[in-house]
Amino acid sequence: MGCLPLPLFMLLGLGIGYLVDSRAGAVWGGGIGLMIGLVLTALLVRAMRKANR
Numbered sequence: 795m796g797c798l799p800l801p802l803f804m805l806l807g808l809g810i811g812y813l814v815d816s817r818a819g820a821v822w823g824g825g826i827g828l829m830i831g832l833v834l835t836a837l838l839v840r841a842m843r844k845a846n847r
Contacts, residue, residue, distance in 0.1 A: 799838075800831035 804827040811823020 797835055799834040800828065803827040803831040803834070 804824050807823035807825070807827020807830070808820045809823070811819035811821070811826075813819070814823070
């Protein structure tokens with residue numbers, strides 16, 4: 795479940811970007827969504843390691 799935010803935010807970013815600016819917006823939105831997913835995954839892993847101590 796740790797990597798679940800990656801595809802969710804990437805697809806959400808693709809959809810929003812496509813609605814805003816067609817294909818170019820979908821590329822930018824997908825990239826931004828992927829970065830948000832990576833950050834959230836890192837925060838989740840960090841919180842899980844902290845709780846395990």
